[in-house]
Amino acid sequence: MTACACCGTETDDSGAIDLDLGLPPGVRSPTLLAGGNVLLTDDAAYARCVLPVELTGDLELWFGAWMRVDPDDARHAADSWDGPGYASLRFTGTFAHDVKPWDGLRGAEVIAEVREPDDLPEYVQHPLLGTTWDRDQVLSGYLVELPVSIRQKLPGQWSIERTAGLTPHVLEEGLRFAGPGRAVFVDVRRAIGTSAEKFLELALEGAPSVPEDQQFLVRDGVELRHALWLTTTSEGVTRHEFHGHVARFGEMLVVTCVHDDPADHAWARHVLNSARFRRVTRS
Secondary structure, eight states: OOOTTTTEEEEEEOOEEEEEEOTTTTTOOEEEEETTTTESSSSOOOEEEEEEEETTTTEEEEEEEEEEEEEHHHHHHHHHHTTGGGOEEEEEEEOOOOOOOOOSOOOOOOOOOEEEEEEEEEEOOTTTOOBBBBBBHTTTTTOOOSSSEEEEEETTEEEEOOOOOOOOEEEEEEEEEEEEEEEEEEEEEOOOOOHHHHHHHHHHTTTTOOGGGEEEEEEEEEEEEEEEEEEETTTTTEEEHHHHHHTTTTTTEEEEEEEEGGGGHHHHHHHHHHHHOOOOOOO
Protein backbone atom coordinates (compact mmCIF):
# COMPACT_ATOMS: atom_id res chain seq x y z
CA MET A 1 0.00 0.00 0.00
CA THR A 2 1.18 3.53 -0.80
CA ALA A 3 -0.23 6.84 0.42
CA CYS A 4 -0.81 9.85 -1.81
CA ALA A 5 1.32 12.80 -0.71
CA CYS A 6 -1.44 15.36 -1.33
CA CYS A 7 -4.59 13.64 -0.11
CA GLY A 8 -3.35 10.74 2.03
CA THR A 9 -5.44 8.11 0.26
CA GLU A 10 -3.90 4.64 0.42
CA THR A 11 -3.80 2.73 -2.85
CA ASP A 12 -2.73 -0.77 -3.77
CA ASP A 13 -1.45 -0.84 -7.34
CA SER A 14 -0.04 -4.37 -7.27
CA GLY A 15 -1.76 -7.55 -8.41
CA ALA A 16 -3.03 -8.77 -11.79
CA ILE A 17 -5.26 -7.42 -14.55
CA ASP A 18 -7.17 -9.69 -16.94
CA LEU A 19 -7.74 -8.55 -20.54
CA ASP A 20 -9.34 -10.69 -23.23
CA LEU A 21 -8.09 -9.99 -26.76
CA GLY A 22 -11.21 -11.41 -28.40
CA LEU A 23 -11.30 -13.65 -31.47
CA PRO A 24 -8.30 -13.80 -33.79
CA PRO A 25 -8.43 -11.14 -36.52
CA GLY A 26 -10.54 -12.23 -39.48
CA VAL A 27 -12.23 -15.14 -37.70
CA ARG A 28 -16.00 -15.14 -38.20
CA SER A 29 -18.54 -17.74 -37.01
CA PRO A 30 -16.05 -20.47 -36.05
CA THR A 31 -16.90 -23.89 -34.71
CA LEU A 32 -16.44 -23.77 -30.95
CA LEU A 33 -15.09 -26.76 -29.06
CA ALA A 34 -13.87 -27.40 -25.51
CA GLY A 35 -16.20 -24.87 -23.96
CA GLY A 36 -15.20 -22.22 -26.47
CA ASN A 37 -11.45 -22.63 -25.87
CA VAL A 38 -10.74 -24.32 -29.20
CA LEU A 39 -11.81 -22.78 -32.51
CA LEU A 40 -12.03 -24.40 -35.91
CA THR A 41 -12.56 -22.55 -39.19
CA ASP A 42 -12.49 -23.77 -42.79
CA ASP A 43 -8.74 -23.22 -43.06
CA ALA A 44 -7.34 -22.77 -39.53
CA ALA A 45 -7.53 -23.87 -35.91
CA TYR A 46 -6.84 -22.02 -32.68
CA ALA A 47 -6.39 -22.75 -28.98
CA ARG A 48 -7.07 -20.18 -26.27
CA CYS A 49 -4.20 -19.68 -23.84
CA VAL A 50 -3.15 -17.22 -21.16
CA LEU A 51 -0.24 -14.83 -21.66
CA PRO A 52 1.15 -13.38 -18.38
CA VAL A 53 3.00 -10.12 -19.06
CA GLU A 54 5.07 -8.68 -16.22
CA LEU A 55 4.75 -4.92 -15.66
CA THR A 56 6.59 -2.53 -13.39
CA GLY A 57 5.13 -1.84 -9.97
CA ASP A 58 4.62 -5.50 -9.08
CA LEU A 59 1.77 -5.80 -11.57
CA GLU A 60 0.93 -8.52 -14.09
CA LEU A 61 -1.23 -8.23 -17.20
CA TRP A 62 -2.92 -11.50 -18.13
CA PHE A 63 -4.10 -11.68 -21.74
CA GLY A 64 -6.58 -14.27 -22.92
CA ALA A 65 -4.99 -14.80 -26.33
CA TRP A 66 -5.34 -17.28 -29.19
CA MET A 67 -2.60 -19.40 -30.70
CA ARG A 68 -2.93 -20.73 -34.24
CA VAL A 69 -2.22 -24.46 -34.09
CA ASP A 70 -2.33 -27.52 -36.32
CA PRO A 71 -5.98 -28.62 -36.81
CA ASP A 72 -5.15 -32.17 -35.67
CA ASP A 73 -3.63 -30.77 -32.46
CA ALA A 74 -6.73 -28.65 -31.94
CA ARG A 75 -9.06 -31.64 -32.29
CA HIS A 76 -6.89 -33.70 -29.93
CA ALA A 77 -7.00 -30.88 -27.40
CA ALA A 78 -10.78 -30.63 -27.68
CA ASP A 79 -11.12 -34.36 -27.06
CA SER A 80 -8.79 -34.15 -24.03
CA TRP A 81 -10.02 -30.86 -22.56
CA ASP A 82 -12.35 -32.25 -19.91
CA GLY A 83 -10.48 -35.48 -19.27
CA PRO A 84 -7.29 -36.66 -17.56
CA GLY A 85 -5.27 -35.93 -20.71
CA TYR A 86 -5.77 -32.17 -20.28
CA ALA A 87 -2.92 -31.85 -17.79
CA SER A 88 -0.37 -32.99 -20.39
CA LEU A 89 -1.50 -30.73 -23.24
CA ARG A 90 1.22 -28.71 -24.92
CA PHE A 91 0.73 -26.42 -27.92
CA THR A 92 3.23 -25.21 -30.51
CA GLY A 93 2.07 -22.65 -33.03
CA THR A 94 1.99 -18.95 -33.88
CA PHE A 95 0.54 -16.03 -31.95
CA ALA A 96 -2.76 -14.88 -33.49
CA HIS A 97 -2.95 -11.25 -32.32
CA ASP A 98 -1.51 -7.80 -32.73
CA VAL A 99 -1.14 -6.32 -29.24
CA LYS A 100 -0.45 -2.65 -28.56
CA PRO A 101 1.95 -1.07 -27.85
CA TRP A 102 4.18 -3.80 -29.29
CA ASP A 103 4.89 -4.46 -32.95
CA GLY A 104 5.34 -7.72 -34.82
CA LEU A 105 3.68 -10.13 -32.41
CA ARG A 106 1.17 -11.63 -34.81
CA GLY A 107 2.70 -14.70 -36.40
CA ALA A 108 5.46 -15.08 -33.78
CA GLU A 109 6.33 -18.67 -32.90
CA VAL A 110 5.04 -19.54 -29.44
CA ILE A 111 4.57 -22.47 -27.06
CA ALA A 112 1.99 -23.01 -24.34
CA GLU A 113 1.37 -25.79 -21.86
CA VAL A 114 -0.99 -26.62 -19.02
CA ARG A 115 0.51 -25.53 -15.70
CA GLU A 116 -2.53 -26.06 -13.47
CA PRO A 117 -5.36 -28.51 -14.22
CA ASP A 118 -8.07 -25.91 -13.51
CA ASP A 119 -6.50 -23.13 -15.61
CA LEU A 120 -6.14 -22.41 -19.30
CA PRO A 121 -2.82 -23.38 -20.94
CA GLU A 122 -0.17 -20.75 -20.30
CA TYR A 123 2.35 -19.39 -22.78
CA VAL A 124 5.85 -20.48 -21.82
CA GLN A 125 7.59 -19.19 -24.94
CA HIS A 126 6.55 -15.79 -26.30
CA PRO A 127 8.37 -12.55 -27.27
CA LEU A 128 6.84 -10.69 -24.30
CA LEU A 129 8.00 -13.16 -21.66
CA GLY A 130 11.17 -12.56 -19.68
CA THR A 131 10.93 -8.74 -19.74
CA THR A 132 9.35 -6.34 -17.25
CA TRP A 133 7.49 -3.71 -19.26
CA ASP A 134 6.59 -0.17 -18.23
CA ARG A 135 3.06 -0.32 -16.82
CA ASP A 136 2.06 3.21 -17.79
CA GLN A 137 3.28 2.89 -21.37
CA VAL A 138 1.43 -0.40 -21.81
CA LEU A 139 -1.83 0.33 -20.00
CA SER A 140 -2.28 3.87 -21.37
CA GLY A 141 -3.23 2.34 -24.70
CA TYR A 142 -6.21 0.42 -23.30
CA LEU A 143 -9.37 2.51 -23.16
CA VAL A 144 -11.03 0.34 -20.55
CA GLU A 145 -11.63 0.61 -16.82
CA LEU A 146 -8.60 -0.54 -14.86
CA PRO A 147 -8.46 -1.67 -11.22
CA VAL A 148 -5.25 0.30 -10.64
CA SER A 149 -4.19 3.91 -11.21
CA ILE A 150 -1.77 4.61 -14.06
CA ARG A 151 -0.05 7.59 -15.65
CA GLN A 152 -2.09 8.25 -18.79
CA LYS A 153 -0.26 9.61 -21.81
CA LEU A 154 -1.91 12.69 -23.30
CA PRO A 155 -1.33 14.50 -26.61
CA GLY A 156 2.14 15.98 -26.92
CA GLN A 157 4.39 15.68 -23.87
CA TRP A 158 1.68 15.75 -21.19
CA SER A 159 0.56 12.97 -18.90
CA ILE A 160 -1.77 12.70 -15.91
CA GLU A 161 -2.89 10.05 -13.46
CA ARG A 162 -5.92 8.03 -14.55
CA THR A 163 -7.46 6.94 -11.26
CA ALA A 164 -8.46 3.31 -10.72
CA GLY A 165 -12.04 2.59 -11.72
CA LEU A 166 -12.35 5.34 -14.35
CA THR A 167 -13.05 4.46 -17.98
CA PRO A 168 -11.41 6.71 -20.61
CA HIS A 169 -13.35 8.15 -23.55
CA VAL A 170 -11.80 9.99 -26.49
CA LEU A 171 -13.58 13.27 -27.24
CA GLU A 172 -13.02 15.85 -29.98
CA GLU A 173 -11.79 18.32 -27.37
CA GLY A 174 -9.69 15.87 -25.33
CA LEU A 175 -10.13 12.92 -23.00
CA ARG A 176 -12.77 12.06 -20.42
CA PHE A 177 -12.28 9.59 -17.57
CA ALA A 178 -15.53 8.59 -15.90
CA GLY A 179 -16.74 6.27 -13.17
CA PRO A 180 -19.37 6.17 -10.44
CA GLY A 181 -19.55 9.60 -8.82
CA ARG A 182 -16.41 10.91 -10.53
CA ALA A 183 -15.38 12.30 -13.90
CA VAL A 184 -12.29 14.04 -15.29
CA PHE A 185 -12.09 16.10 -18.49
CA VAL A 186 -8.61 16.78 -19.86
CA ASP A 187 -7.74 19.11 -22.74
CA VAL A 188 -4.33 20.15 -24.09
CA ARG A 189 -4.22 23.66 -25.57
CA ARG A 190 -1.40 25.27 -27.53
CA ALA A 191 -0.66 28.87 -28.56
CA ILE A 192 2.82 29.54 -29.93
CA GLY A 193 4.61 32.39 -28.18
CA THR A 194 2.05 32.75 -25.37
CA SER A 195 3.45 33.09 -21.86
CA ALA A 196 2.09 31.02 -18.99
CA GLU A 197 0.66 34.15 -17.40
CA LYS A 198 -1.16 35.23 -20.57
CA PHE A 199 -2.41 31.69 -21.23
CA LEU A 200 -3.94 31.52 -17.76
CA GLU A 201 -5.44 34.99 -18.10
CA LEU A 202 -7.17 33.96 -21.33
CA ALA A 203 -8.41 30.72 -19.80
CA LEU A 204 -9.98 32.52 -16.86
CA GLU A 205 -11.94 35.04 -18.92
CA GLY A 206 -15.57 34.53 -17.97
CA ALA A 207 -14.72 32.14 -15.13
CA PRO A 208 -17.06 32.18 -12.13
CA SER A 209 -16.09 34.39 -9.20
CA VAL A 210 -15.28 32.35 -6.08
CA PRO A 211 -13.93 33.25 -2.60
CA GLU A 212 -10.19 33.26 -2.00
CA ASP A 213 -10.42 30.02 -0.04
CA GLN A 214 -11.89 28.27 -3.09
CA GLN A 215 -8.95 28.90 -5.40
CA PHE A 216 -5.18 28.80 -5.51
CA LEU A 217 -2.35 29.89 -7.78
CA VAL A 218 1.19 28.57 -7.40
CA ARG A 219 4.31 28.71 -9.51
CA ASP A 220 6.03 25.39 -10.06
CA GLY A 221 9.25 26.11 -11.94
CA VAL A 222 8.26 27.35 -15.38
CA GLU A 223 4.63 26.39 -14.82
CA LEU A 224 1.67 28.13 -13.24
CA ARG A 225 -0.79 25.83 -11.50
CA HIS A 226 -4.21 27.25 -10.79
CA ALA A 227 -7.54 25.88 -9.64
CA LEU A 228 -10.92 27.09 -8.50
CA TRP A 229 -13.79 25.02 -7.20
CA LEU A 230 -17.48 25.47 -6.59
CA THR A 231 -20.70 23.58 -5.92
CA THR A 232 -23.63 23.74 -8.33
CA THR A 233 -27.21 22.48 -8.14
CA SER A 234 -29.35 21.80 -11.18
CA GLU A 235 -32.77 20.08 -11.19
CA GLY A 236 -32.19 18.98 -7.64
CA VAL A 237 -28.81 17.40 -8.36
CA THR A 238 -25.78 18.78 -6.54
CA ARG A 239 -22.30 18.37 -7.94
CA HIS A 240 -18.88 19.65 -7.07
CA GLU A 241 -16.67 21.12 -9.81
CA PHE A 242 -12.91 21.56 -9.68
CA HIS A 243 -11.44 23.57 -12.57
CA GLY A 244 -7.67 23.25 -12.82
CA HIS A 245 -5.01 24.64 -15.17
CA VAL A 246 -1.32 23.96 -15.68
CA ALA A 247 0.10 26.70 -17.90
CA ARG A 248 3.59 26.99 -19.37
CA PHE A 249 5.08 28.87 -22.31
CA GLY A 250 3.08 27.93 -25.40
CA GLU A 251 0.98 25.18 -23.81
CA MET A 252 -1.66 24.63 -21.17
CA LEU A 253 -3.37 21.57 -19.70
CA VAL A 254 -6.97 22.08 -18.62
CA VAL A 255 -8.17 19.60 -15.99
CA THR A 256 -11.81 19.62 -14.88
CA CYS A 257 -12.93 17.20 -12.17
CA VAL A 258 -16.59 16.67 -11.30
CA HIS A 259 -17.57 14.63 -8.26
CA ASP A 260 -20.64 13.82 -6.18
CA ASP A 261 -19.00 13.44 -2.78
CA PRO A 262 -17.59 16.69 -1.32
CA ALA A 263 -14.84 14.60 0.33
CA ASP A 264 -13.50 13.89 -3.17
CA HIS A 265 -12.10 17.42 -3.34
CA ALA A 266 -8.77 15.93 -2.18
CA TRP A 267 -8.96 13.44 -5.05
CA ALA A 268 -9.57 16.24 -7.58
CA ARG A 269 -6.61 18.18 -6.26
CA HIS A 270 -4.50 15.03 -6.47
CA VAL A 271 -5.44 14.58 -10.14
CA LEU A 272 -4.36 18.13 -10.97
CA ASN A 273 -1.12 17.74 -9.00
CA SER A 274 -0.33 14.59 -10.97
CA ALA A 275 -0.16 16.47 -14.30
CA ARG A 276 3.33 16.36 -15.82
CA PHE A 277 5.05 17.79 -18.90
CA ARG A 278 8.02 15.83 -20.21
CA ARG A 279 10.45 18.03 -22.06
CA VAL A 280 12.10 16.41 -25.09
CA THR A 281 15.84 16.98 -25.09
CA ARG A 282 18.31 16.51 -27.88
CA SER A 283 20.51 13.48 -27.44
